[in-house]
Amino acid sequence: MIDYAYLYAQAKLARSFSYCPYSHFAVGAALLCADGSVYLGCNVENASFGAGNCAERVAISKAVSDGKRDYLAIAILGGKEGQAPQFCPPCGICRQFMTEFCDPNAFEVVLYHEDGAPEVRHLSDLLPLQFTSTDLE
Ligand SMILES: [Zn+2]
Numbered sequence: 001m002i003d004y005a006y007l008y009a010q011a012k013l014a015r016s017f018s019y020c021p022y023s024h025f026a027v028g029a030a031l032l033c034a035d036g037s038v039y040l041g042c043n044v045e046n047a048s049f050g051a052g053n054c055a056e057r058v059a060i061s062k063a064v065s066d067g068k069r070d071y072l073a074i075a076i077l078g079g080k081e082g083q084a085p086q087f088c089p090p091c092g093i094c095r096q097f098m099t100e101f102c103d104p105n106a107f108e109v110v111l112y113h114e115d116g117a118p119e120v121r122h123l124s125d126l127l128p129l130q131f132t133s134t135d136l137e
Contacts, residue, residue, distance in 0.1 A: 002032065002073050002108065002110075004075070004110055004118040005116075007030045007032060007038070007073065007110060008075060008077070008116060008118070010038050010040060010075065011028045011029055011030040011040075011075040011076060011077040011112075012028060012077055012085070013028065013040065014028030014029055014030055014040035014055060014077075015027060015028025015042060015055075015078070015085065016028070016042075018042040018043050018081070019042065019043070019044045019045055020043055020081055021045060022045050022047075022049065022052075023043075023045060024080060024081040025079070025080060026042070026043065026078065026079065026081045026082075027042060027043040027054065027055040027056075027076065027077065028040065028055055028076075028077045028078070029041040029054075029055035029056045029058070029059040029074055029075065029077075030059065030074065030075045031056075031059040031060055031062075031071055031073075031074045032072045032074070032075075033063060033070060033071055033072065034070035034071065034072055035068070035070070037063075037068065039059045039060075039062045039063040039068075040062075041054075041056060041057070041058030041059025041060070041061075042055045043055045043058070043078075044058060054090070054091060054093065054094050055076065055078070056076060056090050056094040056097065056098065057094055057097050059074065060074075060097060060098065064101070069101055071101060073107065073108035073109070073120075074098070074107075074109055074110065075110040075112070075118075076089070076090060076109070076110070076112075077112060084114065085112065085114075086114055087112070087113055087114065087119075088112075089111055089121075090109065092127075095123065095127040096130075096131065098127075099127060099130045099131070099132060104122060104124040104130060105122055106122070107122065107123055108120045108121070108122065109121045109122070109126060
């Protein structure tokens, strides 16, 4: 049983670290690994806009670089800097990035409504007809 309130709190903490001087749109993500560990990520922008990175990919990259590739869920919170988070689905690049490591029908993408209520989606909903390693064979 995934504790969505706990993941919300972790994503909120991650969001507080957001570096978003250009968009002023702060995002935090909390990635829950199968071993129970949680990796935080925030968006990290850059003066060369394309060099920036999203919170979701930061969190997953941190886990991968620690040798962890088995994930249960990712919680995402985003919204204008200094304001309460709004419903914030992941961008297309992040959906593709998650596809590399996550079971499309089991991995949970947890989005939160403005009242804090979680909405759980699977990658198969968010990114149908995924391009995966099998497409390269
Ligand atoms: Zn993204």
